[in-house]
Amino acid sequence: MPRTEGLGAIDDERERFINRYRGIREASEQLCRPLATEDYVVQTIPEASPPKWHLAHVTWFFETFLLKAFVPHYRPFHPRFEFMFNSYYNSVGAQWPRSRRGELSRPTVEEVYAYRACVDEAIASLVGAATAADWTEVAWRLLLGMNHEQQHQELLLADLKQNLSLNPLYPAYREDLPAASGRQAPALSWLHFEPAEISVGYSGDGFSFDNERPQHRVLLEDFWLASRPVTNYEFLAFVEEGGYSEPSLWLSDGWSVLQARDWHAPLHWRLIDGQWFEYTLAGLLPLNGHEPVSHVSYFEADAYAAWAGKRLPSEEEWEQAAIGRDIDGNFRENGKLHPEPAEEGRRQPLQLFGDVWEWTRSPYGPYPGYRRGEGAFGEYNGKFMCNQMVVRGGSCVTPRDHFRASYRNFFYPHDRWQFLGIRLAEDA
């Protein structure tokens, strides 16, 4: 990741850095407050790490890339934590296997909080004490570390949802989440976009990830974009009309996955005595048909689009629709932690930001001119640029102040444990 970008919007005051740092660190712990100690530990699929691991891993990130690098004679909190809480940085060293993070009862939750406190104190000292020569790099790494922790806040919630969802008791993450809006989603309409040569990617002077850069020019033909995401009602029609048993609608790899995993509906749907329910962070609730469908894989999104006679947008088309829009929507700060029905009368396309990440037909790859960074930071994004698909727009568990219109998130086409939804497009 280039070292000279991402700092423009931040003034010289180290004070502001340390305050933002503290706010983000506190937010992570805030998210965990409703948990029982036991909830911090379990992992039900390789992708969904335990909360305890998230809390420790983001701390290890600061410890490794800031404290070990810039604090003279820094003594790690515990010599084995690097092995246990390194996620995938081979240039740093070997790692405890990802799929087995739920096997570790120790360190205890309490010890992890002590680890966090200890690192926080050392970071505060470093911010105060860093030499002017070091400060640019320290500040850039802090910024990266804070964005990294915010990414893990989103993962923590989606992973937790996954890990609680399999429990026969259907436990709620929080009993006090606001009830669903009674709003009805407006009818779907289609927005026309003209052929255009547009700029894609980030070019500002704030923070962005390397995969959003460099900005580059792209030719787009005209197309139609759906005014809102696909709703549960719409997706239910696909389910009930046999969408999951008609191979002609599915990508070949998708059909294989569907059969191997015995998929019949989105991840968290449950059919109980003939009625559809959905597991949510508030527990098991009757399926709300007006909400955007969520927790569908790319394969399901693509099959739904085929069934509807449409297609998914490319990420460039999606970005064209986002140009010039304020970042506004149902993000984590909203406190719902669940997608909401679209609201009539808002700026179209509705729900472009927040609620659910929207699958695009674009495989995740490097933008023209992209170069992977050197060393560990080069492993942050670049090595995943294969076999995954781009999703755009953020979700109801994405921190709003972490999000940009150029933000590229990416998942395997079979993944569905995140808040992943569908917006349709069509050739003009």
Add this chain to the structure above:
Amino acid sequence: MPRTEGLGAIDDERERFINRYRGIREASEQLCRPLATEDYVVQTIPEASPPKWHLAHVTWFFETFLLKAFVPHYRPFHPRFEFMFNSYYNSVGAQWPRSRRGELSRPTVEEVYAYRACVDEAIASLVGAATAADWTEVAWRLLLGMNHEQQHQELLLADLKQNLSLNPLYPAYREDLPAASGRQAPALSWLHFEPAEISVGYSGDGFSFDNERPQHRVLLEDFWLASRPVTNYEFLAFVEEGGYSEPSLWLSDGWSVLQARDWHAPLHWRLIDGQWFEYTLAGLLPLNGHEPVSHVSYFEADAYAAWAGKRLPSEEEWEQAAIGRDIDGNFRENGKLHPEPAEEGRRQPLQLFGDVWEWTRSPYGPYPGYRRGEGAFGEYNGKFMCNQMVVRGGSCVTPRDHFRASYRNFFYPHDRWQFLGIRLAEDA
């Protein structure tokens, strides 16, 4: 399991039953007192259940077979617990998969203790209130349930050892376990047994499992039996002389397992910087060569015997050696929770009881005349009589008052997470 046996030693006082019940229930909780909440949750192999599951499962056993059966209008503590805590009783109903017991953060540990307390109270009432007509059956089921819970106490410790052992921090279950004895094991000698026709199996009027019955006559040729189990030093010679790389020593299936699982030493041995350590319930300790080798599979036991030019005893030979002996040895009540070096001058064969279960060459099967019981109780032992091998003698985590000389325990030949050791034999 025949209903008329196992009660003879118990007089008519219901008081004695309830006291024994309370003692056993308390012992389970006592064993868990050193645990962190997180330790109650994890499972690292399908065989090694989390402590929380053990505590709930043994409770479910009493609830199902006593409270639901004999208490009018009994309302289960929680309707889903039957699904979650039934182990393998298909005649009772479906079960949460065994290999996924570590995925359940709920019920919490606290809720499990509440479940235990609630069932304990109801059992106490039942013991007082059962009709005379019911009492025989109630008493027999209580006795079975208590023995069942004692079995799970042993499993709980071995499972816990397994689940902590993979943790890079090598946590101790208890820091306050007594240090190893400095004793040296005496040299191995050989005891001769004459040809004989002996009675094998349980014939007393105390409690025994159905797999120990009926007692039957068996012809034995004469043989030699080792005066004590194989020690770590002896087994180390096998390791260091290439025992794990010489296929001719191994059973064909054993060699396949060794290769697939990359075995190079007993389960809990660790070679660190050229020195052998052993993970124990007291944490990682230097390997004590005088202790009996433990945590070896049948395949390893058999290969060691082949390497030593000996063989393993049959269970009938083992039982011949045990005739007329007092049950005395390093059992759980000893408080060591680890095998000890054999002690010169004690009655030979040394360490026949306690310390480590001893692999026999006998596949686990029904005794002549055995009949599997009806219904759920028939699933207790009979359905496992295939593909497993008999071990005899109990171990350092077996409750002494749960053990009999006729006790048959059984494991798959690849299992090694229990305290499993080796005693050699030889044809005369």
Add this chain to the structure above:
Amino acid sequence: MPRTEGLGAIDDERERFINRYRGIREASEQLCRPLATEDYVVQTIPEASPPKWHLAHVTWFFETFLLKAFVPHYRPFHPRFEFMFNSYYNSVGAQWPRSRRGELSRPTVEEVYAYRACVDEAIASLVGAATAADWTEVAWRLLLGMNHEQQHQELLLADLKQNLSLNPLYPAYREDLPAASGRQAPALSWLHFEPAEISVGYSGDGFSFDNERPQHRVLLEDFWLASRPVTNYEFLAFVEEGGYSEPSLWLSDGWSVLQARDWHAPLHWRLIDGQWFEYTLAGLLPLNGHEPVSHVSYFEADAYAAWAGKRLPSEEEWEQAAIGRDIDGNFRENGKLHPEPAEEGRRQPLQLFGDVWEWTRSPYGPYPGYRRGEGAFGEYNGKFMCNQMVVRGGSCVTPRDHFRASYRNFFYPHDRWQFLGIRLAEDA
């Protein structure tokens, strides 16, 4: 395998040896005459080797243990054949993986026949030229090699049946096999056997495998033995009354296998438009209810017995029933290559020999006093003495002159690709 046994019945004339050798070698090729070249190549499960491999492997056995050992300056037919056609003799060297024998198009069938011819010629020379000092060992190894080739003749037919059975064209091995007898099996009756102390195992001076020795004394209680094997009609009742969906009938491991492999009937049964068919070496035929059920696993045999309220006999009980009987039955020489309905009026128990191997409840293990041989011959039987069950009696594809009443064959409890059937027993 002790070197001094198995030769008594054979006089000193080398002529007789070479004639018997030629007859057995010719029989293998005779069995393959109906095959298309393509049939020699395929393998559909790891257990079922291609005919080409069998023809080459038995040849390699003679080449390795006779020609390489006793012919000065012997030059192997091809340097890579040892790697390709060694089955499992680790003391000889590494092996091409068993499960991938169907991946080898070369050597061609023609080349394999050339290999056979070349080895046959060299064996004939060796028999003539061996020194008197060598002859004892040569003769013993020849005898073993011939018995080995006969074992593979049986395997070749069962494997071929397996490998053709999956083909959607249901090809017949031979179109000219005799039609099934129209005979009806007599009603099942029960034969009583008295308590006894009997001798089990081989004690004659003819050839026997090491696993049949040493003969030893065994105490048996009295029991009932079924007058004939279970028929297809009888087993069909088990199928149709839900035997494959009632877990209480099954061993725990059996129930797991049934679910994993989706078993609903014996291996070669096919339900087509509501009618049961059976794939046979003569192609797909309507199921003949009077024939003994075949191609069932131990798990199915045990579950059937549980359903019928009976049990399987032990191998000692089976051998007691065989004492003093002539070896007579539907063996391969009969030319049917399929089990036949039992025939009223023959000596009871009917069909004790031939037709189908009969599962016993006895795990395959060493007889008391058994010692595994040294070197490669020690790998012949001993290393398989774990996890398998003994079957007795031979089958319709067993060469009669290869069979003895003490013959122990053994398979994993999930195996069912051989001609494996069921005879019931009951405690007296």
Add this chain to the structure above:
Amino acid sequence: MPRTEGLGAIDDERERFINRYRGIREASEQLCRPLATEDYVVQTIPEASPPKWHLAHVTWFFETFLLKAFVPHYRPFHPRFEFMFNSYYNSVGAQWPRSRRGELSRPTVEEVYAYRACVDEAIASLVGAATAADWTEVAWRLLLGMNHEQQHQELLLADLKQNLSLNPLYPAYREDLPAASGRQAPALSWLHFEPAEISVGYSGDGFSFDNERPQHRVLLEDFWLASRPVTNYEFLAFVEEGGYSEPSLWLSDGWSVLQARDWHAPLHWRLIDGQWFEYTLAGLLPLNGHEPVSHVSYFEADAYAAWAGKRLPSEEEWEQAAIGRDIDGNFRENGKLHPEPAEEGRRQPLQLFGDVWEWTRSPYGPYPGYRRGEGAFGEYNGKFMCNQMVVRGGSCVTPRDHFRASYRNFFYPHDRWQFLGIRLAEDA
């Protein structure tokens, strides 16, 4: 696939169609002439079908989409062949599993040739007898079927190479292939391409696959393209300098595959006594360093590029380099069936066509405006547009008259059994 394209270049004479058909059919059989019957049968990986299957499948394609569709009362050659030889057309019906094509000894090779002859005769009749109304569709499907058979000719050779390569005898497909050229590859140089807006995709009136259409405009920045593919010598340096043990060079998924499959060099390389060999269709030969490296996966191509400090070209960049070039190179018609060293003095970039397919950094997806066809033809290409990468340029086993500059082939990033090589690119 649109029905109105692909016919312009072909005049109205049905004679020309049937002649071309016969030529292509004959070419398939010509390719198989060197095979032993056994070679037609085996399959060593799911991707590499047996020759027999290819010969039957392409025939089934004509039978299904022409004879069954246009010949009144057509009676299929065999009712089960549709199940056995349908590859992946779910809209036609169920299929024998791809990974198990090597389990089928029947139909025999001879029967497959009879099937071919029978279908050929019926196709010739249909071409003569089709009504004028049918002819347009018949002609289009014939054209598709012929291109389909040519694709399978290439697959047949690459699959055969795979299937023979694992044989310890290293058999040659043909002993009479021409020896390698002694030519030395010229030094690598870099060709500069200007920024451009180009047309990508097919726009002619000859045959093309639907995935090459519609032609569309793309913006390209300037870049450098290597003058020739990477050679074995160059790739050997990567191997010997530890490229396969340095995770920082690899995509994350690539590193996982490398570890799981234990990759240390390109697929067909063999290190024997310290010398590198390569398995070829002419058997095992010393590695020729001047030839283009072949049989590397996308992961290896990408890692090599990272090691070299370069990148792979996009498919659009590749197509820019191909604009206006004659199709000329080392194709199958050359008779080498192996890549050759680049030749100094030829038009640059050298070896753009033929020799080896060149991995691009472009995931295989639909061109803007692409729509999947209806029914079975819609399954031809569209359902594979996920998880695969585009390769360009054809190979030494591609029929030249089947190839176009716009031709898009595609493989999974872990695939390496085809003739797949590397051309580097670099940002300007």
